[in-house]
Amino acid sequence: MTHRLTAAASALIVFAAACSTGAQPQEARPAPGKGGAATVVLGVEAVRGLDPAQLFNLTPSGDANRLSAIFGLLFWSDASTGEVNPGLGESLTASGDGKEWTMKLRPGLTFSDGTPLDAEAVRFNYERIADPKTRSPLATLVKGATFEVSDERTLVVKLREGNRAFDRVIATSLAFVGSPAAIEKDPAAFAQQPVGAGPFMLKEWVRDDHMTLTRNPSYYRQGAPLLDTLTFKVIADPAQRVNAVASGQAQAAVTGSDLSFIQRAKGSGLQVAQAPAGGGPMLIFNTARAPFDDPKARKAVVLALDTKEMAQVVDPGSTAPDSLYGASSPFHPSASAVPAQDVAGAQRLLDELAATGKPLRFTVSMPASGFFRRTAEYLQSRLSRLRNIQVEIEVLDNAALDRKVFTNRDFALSAQIVPVADPEPNLYKLLHSDGQTNYMGYHDPEVDAALDRGRDSADEAERREAYATVERLVMADLPVLPYRSQVAYTVHSSKLTGLTLQGDGSLLYDRLGLGGS
Numbered sequence: 001m002t003h004r005l006t007a008a009a010s011a012l013i014v015f016a017a018a019c020s021t022g023a024q025p026q027e028a029r030p031a032p033g034k035g036g037a038a039t040v041v042l043g044v045e046a047v048r049g050l051d052p053a054q055l056f057n058l059t060p061s062g063d064a065n066r067l068s069a070i071f072g073l074l075f076w077s078d079a080s081t082g083e084v085n086p087g088l089g090e091s092l093t094a095s096g097d098g099k100e101w102t103m104k105l106r107p108g109l110t111f112s113d114g115t116p117l118d119a120e121a122v123r124f125n126y127e128r129i130a131d132p133k134t135r136s137p138l139a140t141l142v143k144g145a146t147f148e149v150s151d152e153r154t155l156v157v158k159l160r161e162g163n164r165a166f167d168r169v170i171a172t173s174l175a176f177v178g179s180p181a182a183i184e185k186d187p188a189a190f191a192q193q194p195v196g197a198g199p200f201m202l203k204e205w206v207r208d209d210h211m212t213l214t215r216n217p218s219y220y221r222q223g224a225p226l227l228d229t230l231t232f233k234v235i236a237d238p239a240q241r242v243n244a245v246a247s248g249q250a251q252a253a254v255t256g257s258d259l260s261f262i263q264r265a266k267g268s269g270l271q272v273a274q275a276p277a278g279g280g281p282m283l284i285f286n287t288a289r290a291p292f293d294d295p296k297a298r299k300a301v302v303l304a305l306d307t308k309e310m311a312q313v314v315d316p317g318s319t320a321p322d323s324l325y326g327a328s329s330p331f332h333p334s335a336s337a338v339p340a341q342d343v344a345g346a347q348r349l350l351d352e353l354a355a356t357g358k359p360l361r362f363t364v365s366m367p368a369s370g371f372f373r374r375t376a377e378y379l380q381s382r383l384s385r386l387r388n389i390q391v392e393i394e395v396l397d398n399a400a401l402d403r404k405v406f407t408n409r410d411f412a413l414s415a416q417i418v419p420v421a422d423p424e425p426n427l428y429k430l431l432h433s434d435g436q437t438n439y440m441g442y443h444d445p446e447v448d449a450a451l452d453r454g455r456d457s458a459d460e461a462e463r464r465e466a467y468a469t470v471e472r473l474v475m476a477d478l479p480v481l482p483y484r485s486q487v488a489y490t491v492h493s494s495k496l497t498g499l500t501l502q503g504d505g506s507l508l509y510d511r512l513g514l515g516g517s
Contacts, residue, residue, distance in 0.1 A: 036514040037229035038496055040065060040507075041241040041253035043369070044398050045208050045234050049191025051183075052176035053129050053136045059417065060254045060488060064506035066232055067176050069213055071196030074103070074122070076508065077171040079275035079488045079501040082422030084167045088117065088197060088220065090153075092170065098162035098456060103170075105153045109197055111179035112216050117197045119155040123147040125177040126157070140436050141169055141425075162456045165424035172425055172503055173436070199225035199510040208234055219510065226498070226513035238370065245270055245491055251514075252492040252499070252507075257281060257371035257417060259318045259484075265491040273490050273499040278326030279420030279427075280486030281375070286412050287479050288441025290358075296349050297360055298478040301413070302339055303346035304383055311484040314374040321482045324420055324427065324471050330460065331423060331467045337475045338482065347386050354388035361390040362412035365405055368395050372415055375483075379413075409439055419486050419504045423467050424455050431474060442479040 046063050048054050052071060058064045074089040084092070091104040109117035126147050129136040144160030159166065182195035194202060197220070200213035211232040215225055233250060235241045241253035242261055246268040255261040262272050285292040285301075292298050311320040322336035323329075353360055364379055366372040376393045383391050396404060405411045416437070418430050429436040432451045433443045447470055454466035474480065488505025498511035 033513065033515055034223070034226050035228050036226075037231065038227050038252070038512060038514060039231040039233050039244075039250040041233045041235050041244050041250045042066075043234070043236060043238065043241065043254065043256045046211075047399050047402065050194040051187075051191035052125065052178050053134050053138065054191060055136075055138060055173070055176070058173070058504070060490070060505040064503060065254065065509075066211065067196075068198065068502070068506050069200045069230055069232075069509040070194050070198045070202060071176040071178065072198030072219075072510070073171070073175040073502070073508075074105075074177065075167065075171040075175055076502040077168060078421070079419075079503060079505050080277055080421055082168055082424070084171045087175070092167045094164060094166070098164035098166065098458070099159050101157045101159070101166050101170075102150075103155045103157065105155075106220055107153060109220055110218050111182070111195055111197045112201045112218060113179050113182055113195050114218070115179050115181045116152075117177065117179075118152050119149040120152075121180050122155050122177055123149055124180040124183075126174065128183070129174075137436060138173055140434050141173055141429075143434070161452070164458050165422075165455045168422060169425040173429075175503075200227075200230050210234065221510055224510040226511075230509065230512075236368075239264075242268065242270070242491055245493055248493070250493075251496040252490055254490055254505075256369055258315055258369075259487055259489075260316050261491065262487075262489060263317060270491050271494055273492060273501055275488045275501045275505065276326060276328070277419045277421040277486050277488060278321070278329050278332075279324060279418045280321060280482055281371070281415055281417050281484045283375075283379075283413060283415050283481040283483060284440050285479055286409065286414075286440055287443075288409070289412075291353075291360055291362055292412060294353070294358070295477055296353060297358075299339075300346045300349035300353070300360060300389070301379075301383065302478050302481050303342040303349070304386060305379075305481075305483075306341040306382075307338060307481070307483045310375075310378055310382075313378050315371060315484055319485045321485045324474070324482060325423070325467070326420065326485070329420075329422075331464055331471075333468065333471065337471050339475060339478075343386070350386055350388040359388045359390070363392040363394055365394050365396060365401070365411040365414045367401050367415075368397055375415055406439055409441065414439075417486070417504075418480075418482075419488065423451075423463075423470070427451070427467075427470065428455060430480065431470065440479045444473060444477060447473050447477075 044062050073087040075084050076087050077084050090106045093102045129138045130142045146158045148156045179195040183190045199219045201216050203214045204212040213230045238255040242265050244250040245253045285298045307320040311318045322338050323332050325331040364376045366376040380391045383389050405414045428451050433448050450466045450469040454463050457463050497515050498513050500508045500511050
């Protein structure tokens with residue numbers, strides 16, 4: 001039995017994805033015309049540059065939107081369901097055991113420097129990611145894989161182990177490829193002067209202020225992109241991002257973590273494209289070092305918290321998840337999987353730790369955004385009510401957080417946003433011993449085995465059983481704690497049309513146009 005994704009077969013999926021963003025029904029408006037300029041406001045600068053092999057801050061408010069515009073996507077996934085759709089790539093076909101995937105590209109693709117985007121170019125990019133000299137954060141995704149070019153448009157990826165969900169890995173983490181000619185000319189400069197095959201090309205980049213892109217005349221989709229110019233503006237404060245759209249200085253804004261800005265935007269007469277998904281912001285415990293190498297310490301913190309109250313305090317109007325999986329997910333359990341608050345039980349554990357000479361003392365390391373700052377303050381406030389626990393807070397800018405938490409893993413407790421539209425690939429990357437985003441140093445052979453079963457099975461019943469096992473083990477061991485339900489969204493003016501959310505919530509930029517009221 002084979003798994004196959006083709007452009008024709010996915011036409012209905014693409015239509016559903018466009019409708020799944022959750023935007024409210026609107027009156028008929030003129031079709032968007034060609035031309036014009038749009039500005040999209042993001043929260044952070046691309047601190048590591050825009051080399052696809054060095055992807056790190058692949059979030060909607062970070063690098064994902066910039067990369068989507070400049071490189072396009074080989075394949076893209078629906079932000080709510082995880083379903084994979086064709087982009088620059090035409091089809092993905094898996095062998096029966098999921099060990100071999102055949103990628104077919106669209107004909108006649110070129111990078112914006114005029115060189116071909118063919119199977120050899122994709123092979124070059126993937127082998128560069130796998131090369132230890134590149135030190136790519138994505139290397140674990142292609143560990144042990146080989147890449148064979150069978151013809152100009154066809155690349156065969158042979159995996160070390162079967163993965164029937166490898167198409168989701170490609171769509172979420174391996175969708176961006178750069179011009180081999182530009183990379184080979186100057187790999188260091190490429191990150192600052194990226195060359196892709198997306199709908200736009202880099203014209204100007206003023207760090208910490210704006211990035212201006214112009215239409216790529218060689219883009220594969222006839223008539224696309226519609227816009228002449230696209231500008232990404234950096235504004236750190238999310239309220240100011242919304243105000244920039246409301247005042248007409250920008251046409252869209254990614255406000256980051258706070259769902260409360262959805263209502264604020266609507267109150268300002270703006271529209272919101274949104275896509276509910278599973279997962280969301282999670283506390284992450286460093287299980288590789290004291291104090292949270294001790295499961296008892298992790299459990300004490302979790303039992304002391306009321307996640308429903310926590311969600312409301314850190315993001316008014318939001319809800320707390322009762323599972324790693326979204327409410328509409330086929331993997332969502334019938335009863336809550338998240339441990340209920342038990343303050344007395346938490347105190348008993350803290351007293352036991354203190355009795356053995358290990359009173360709980362740690363620092364919460366958080367990003368500087370209001371949402372995560374409030375998360376840290378909530379933790380400190382609630383945990384300080386108990387005995388034998390001391391909590392400090394450090395708030396870090398993006399570069400410092402990148403270095404301290406995600407690179408050096410020099411932290412005790414932090415947080416990250418992990419959307420889980422489908423368990424593959426984000427849950428695997430988070431919890432598997434070889435996971436790309438397993439910053440917790442978490443290792444559990446049973447969890448690894450269940451995650452491997454989930455990605456290797458073509459049977460939905462087997463997948464449900466595997467991911468139920470993952471959730472049961474993780475919610476008992478508590479390397480992570482989800483504390484607010486995830487909704488990807490972009491605030492926008494009614495003048496901007498064609499917003500389609502993909503991946504973790506970034507946009508498809510070849511669809512944007514100006515034509516609303």
